[in-house]
Amino acid sequence: MRRPPGSSLVTVYLARRISTLVATLIAASLVVFALLAVLPGKPAQVILGTQATPESVAQLTKQLGLDKPLWQQYLDWMRGLVTGDYGNSYISQLPIGHQIAQSLAVTAPLVGLGLAVGLVIAVPFGVAAALLRRRAAGTLIAATSQVGIAIPNFIAGILLILVFAVKLGWLPASGFVTWSTDPWQAFTSLVLPGVALGVVEGALISRYVRSAVLEVLRSDYLRTARAKGLSRGRALVRHGFRNGSIPVLTVIGLEIPSLIVGAVVVESVFTLPGIGTLLLQAVANRDLIVVEDVVMLIAVTVLVVNFLVDFSYRLLDPRIARA
Amino acid sequence: MSSMQVTVAPVEPLPEEELARRPSGGLAYRLLHDASALVGGTIVLCICLAALVAVVWTPYDPLAVDPSHALQPSSWNHLFGTDEYGRDVLSRLLAGAKLILYSGAVSVAIAVAAGVPLGLAAAIRGGLIDDALMRFVDLIYAFPALLAAIVLAAAVGASTTSAMIAIGVAYVPVFARVTRSSALQVVGSEYVLAARAYRRSTLAILWRHVLPNIRATLIVQMSLLFSLAILAEAGLSYLGLGTPPPEPSWGRMVEEAQSYLSRDPMLAIWPGIFIAIAVLGFNLLGDGLRDVLDPRLRSSR
Amino acid sequence: MTLLAVEDLTVRFGDAAVVADVSFELERAGRLGLIGESGSGKSMTALALIGLLPEEVTVSGRVLFDGHDVISMSEARRCALRGDRIGMIFQEPMTALNPVMRVGNQVAEVVRLHRGGSRRSSHERALELLERVEFRDPPRIARSYPHELSGGQRQRIMVAMAVACSPALVLADEPTTALDVTVQAQMLRLLGRLVSEEGAALVLISHDLAVVSSTCDRLLVMYGGRIVERGPTATVLERPRHPYTAGLLATSSAVSEGAARGPELPTIRGSVPAAGRFPAGCVFRSRCDRATDECKTMPPLEGDEHAFACWHPIEQPAAASVGGEA
Numbered sequence: 001m002r003r004p005p006g007s008s009l010v011t012v013y014l015a016r017r018i019s020t021l022v023a024t025l026i027a028a029s030l031v032v033f034a035l036l037a038v039l040p041g042k043p044a045q046v047i048l049g050t051q052a053t054p055e056s057v058a059q060l061t062k063q064l065g066l067d068k069p070l071w072q073q074y075l076d077w078m079r080g081l082v083t084g085d086y087g088n089s090y091i092s093q094l095p096i097g098h099q100i101a102q103s104l105a106v107t108a109p110l111v112g113l114g115l116a117v118g119l120v121i122a123v124p125f126g127v128a129a130a131l132l133r134r135r136a137a138g139t140l141i142a143a144t145s146q147v148g149i150a151i152p153n154f155i156a157g158i159l160l161i162l163v164f165a166v167k168l169g170w171l172p173a174s175g176f177v178t179w180s181t182d183p184w185q186a187f188t189s190l191v192l193p194g195v196a197l198g199v200v201e202g203a204l205i206s207r208y209v210r211s212a213v214l215e216v217l218r219s220d221y222l223r224t225a226r227a228k229g230l231s232r233g234r235a236l237v238r239h240g241f242r243n244g245s246i247p248v249l250t251v252i253g254l255e256i257p258s259l260i261v262g263a264v265v266v267e268s269v270f271t272l273p274g275i276g277t278l279l280l281q282a283v284a285n286r287d288l289i290v291v292e293d294v295v296m297l298i299a300v301t302v303l304v305v306n307f308l309v310d311f312s313y314r315l316l317d318p319r320i321a322r323a
Numbered sequence: 324m325s326s327m328q329v330t331v332a333p334v335e336p337l338p339e340e341e342l343a344r345r346p347s348g349g350l351a352y353r354l355l356h357d358a359s360a361l362v363g364g365t366i367v368l369c370i371c372l373a374a375l376v377a378v379v380w381t382p383y384d385p386l387a388v389d390p391s392h393a394l395q396p397s398s399w400n401h402l403f404g405t406d407e408y409g410r411d412v413l414s415r416l417l418a419g420a421k422l423i424l425y426s427g428a429v430s431v432a433i434a435v436a437a438g439v440p441l442g443l444a445a446a447i448r449g450g451l452i453d454d455a456l457m458r459f460v461d462l463i464y465a466f467p468a469l470l471a472a473i474v475l476a477a478a479v480g481a482s483t484t485s486a487m488i489a490i491g492v493a494y495v496p497v498f499a500r501v502t503r504s505s506a507l508q509v510v511g512s513e514y515v516l517a518a519r520a521y522r523r524s525t526l527a528i529l530w531r532h533v534l535p536n537i538r539a540t541l542i543v544q545m546s547l548l549f550s551l552a553i554l555a556e557a558g559l560s561y562l563g564l565g566t567p568p569p570e571p572s573w574g575r576m577v578e579e580a581q582s583y584l585s586r587d588p589m590l591a592i593w594p595g596i597f598i599a600i601a602v603l604g605f606n607l608l609g610d611g612l613r614d615v616l617d618p619r620l621r622s623s624r
Numbered sequence: 625m626t627l628l629a630v631e632d633l634t635v636r637f638g639d640a641a642v643v644a645d646v647s648f649e650l651e652r653a654g655r656l657g658l659i660g661e662s663g664s665g666k667s668m669t670a671l672a673l674i675g676l677l678p679e680e681v682t683v684s685g686r687v688l689f690d691g692h693d694v695i696s697m698s699e700a701r702r703c704a705l706r707g708d709r710i711g712m713i714f715q716e717p718m719t720a721l722n723p724v725m726r727v728g729n730q731v732a733e734v735v736r737l738h739r740g741g742s743r744r745s746s747h748e749r750a751l752e753l754l755e756r757v758e759f760r761d762p763p764r765i766a767r768s769y770p771h772e773l774s775g776g777q778r779q780r781i782m783v784a785m786a787v788a789c790s791p792a793l794v795l796a797d798e799p800t801t802a803l804d805v806t807v808q809a810q811m812l813r814l815l816g817r818l819v820s821e822e823g824a825a826l827v828l829i830s831h832d833l834a835v836v837s838s839t840c841d842r843l844l845v846m847y848g849g850r851i852v853e854r855g856p857t858a859t860v861l862e863r864p865r866h867p868y869t870a871g872l873l874a875t876s877s878a879v880s881e882g883a884a885r886g887p888e889l890p891t892i893r894g895s896v897p898a899a900g901r902f903p904a905g906c907v908f909r910s911r912c913d914r915a916t917d918e919c920k921t922m923p924p925l926e927g928d929e930h931a932f933a934c935w936h937p938i939e940q941p942a943a944a945s946v947g948g949e950a
Contacts, residue, residue: 150603155595229707
């Protein structure tokens, strides 16, 4: 008999995974920096416009620290990221850290709401599609999810606006008041965007839930559970839930980037002042340092979430607790 | 105690419903009898036809502005109505089909052209190249297609080309991964070992043995990726980071129509429906192709 | 006294009957061996006995357990029987246990389900059961996950779950097939001991004559979903009448070496047809050397103690050749 995993094994695993994570993050930062550093056109020139004198351009370049060698600019930027000093926007001169924090207060709840809506849709429909697979209802659910996947979230958003804002007038179609001003109104502004984001994810995830449940239904251990006297439903809940959630968790992990990127688009549909809006404005204004910071923030989030999902398998599935 | 020779397999297989409905016959026959492939194939064919027609003829010039006929509802003159500049929506939708096929094809081509050789190299050489590839895959994973396109648009400006490149590059890892894993199965097989024993060159082995065997998987992936590329392109044009105006693209048509949502909702809904149907078509075609060409992967998505 | 009476049990997948007109009885504390190649319908028969057949099949006939028909009773009553009055052991110890649940909890679950009581008391009962299936360190085993145990250990967990509630009947479907040869005998001894301690009846399903003959006092030989021969173990093994049984014996060297060296026994040619592809009439005639036109009609299963379904049974060997045995 093999021994259960010792804590030292977990430490080794963590150390290895974290070092990979850090290496990937550094590589990602290099990509972002390089892409924006080598592009034609000096930021100072862009900011000041074509009318600016060479002297003022040179002065602004120096002021922004863009006259230093590239490696030093990179190190300065990295130091800022690590210490939380994100610098000031080229354009508005506002501290970027503050802007990002404000935007996150919109985007983070939006992504959370989207994921929640997605799961609320995916789990019951996926389970139903699996249990009813031989009936018309099961086929109908599977076909509906196929259609749901094909609808881009911005179209879903516009349809929701059309029905719930324009026709029924139940919920706001756009805009956002801060949480501190009116938490309830802030929440209602996020309902339609959250649903728009979640419906499409839900359709996708429901397909994976369906196949996970089918897998469980076919399993020998479920038959054993039935042979022990558990009813069909109880056997499925007691023995299927944890087993079935392992593949579904994989998909959720893989879908986090889509949710974040989806949020960028959905914010644009509902004109919410979130990370996406901040990023798109910065792109439009060629406010490169903001673009760099926000892109890096998203990349870090994606990689860290991926890491956490990976780690949570180990809690769910004792078979991969070693290795 | 000795074992018996009578029993071949100790497990009594439970007949699954799949076994019962596995049609026989040629490839075309099987494709026509797979509901997904049939519906998906028909949709894709229709889009291709629409795009072809749009090359030579559209009911009106998709760019012709006519302020006196702005925001008209559906009529025999303008089947899907006109937009805020009086442009014929049907003509713009047809022209948009051309764009969506073109940009989708280029994106997929980039992903294939870079991803397949990478995957093959990783499978054949293994070791360092394999490790490097997997790290690269991890890295690109942090930059979803749309995010990559946004960065690229910030760097070089928004255009169809930058959108296509960003989407293509973002999906390179998908192809590299799929190619690697299916090529690994072939490379380990006995006939490749035999070919190696005859000192066939690596390229010859790849060309004669590996590629034909992973072709089905790649075709399936290309179809599924095409739908993702359409989604990404539509999203980018909606954000104003794809094809710049006045060129008609479905995503941008939705964005432009949004301001007139209460006056003329169909203006936004038509391009939305077209995008959804195009994505659905390529998804269904991909699923159908997988069922027919590559039954091993059936359950995976 | 009869514990289990199966009457005309038929199981169909669409048009194909995987179990056809199977009838037999089992006494309390009796031990019945069900043998046949894969595809003979023996696992389906076992699943029918506890009402766990796949959804898509249709079942007819009766399975009377203690006088109550398992097939027509409500699902709730079947659930109350399973695990309590009827314990079941499956073939695949690798996959039959829940991979993400500690085995102690899996054993305790069946106790708690049918006997109630606190979490703690059912867990203590589980530890006792683990000790009864000869684990030296029950608390440690109880904390393990299935993947941390060997195949034999996992199968012992299955046995512990099957006998947890002192059942009247234990169904064991190929309990030793997936195990190493060295632990097979040990496993059978353990199973035999626990079943007699509980006073339970046993239905042991196997393709391996050696396994069945060492454990069971009566045999049912199945082929093509039908019973082709049945009788007391010694009689069937020493004087097989159906050519299929004789063929099985011939290929099982362990049994044939120990058994009387009668006339050269025929081996079985060909392989088992797929479900639904068995010939009409005698299901075995497509592989039988003795088959004639007569075999196109179904032979009835005839005989009292020792019955067989064959138009051209193997002749009784000279009675003298049996004497040296036993």
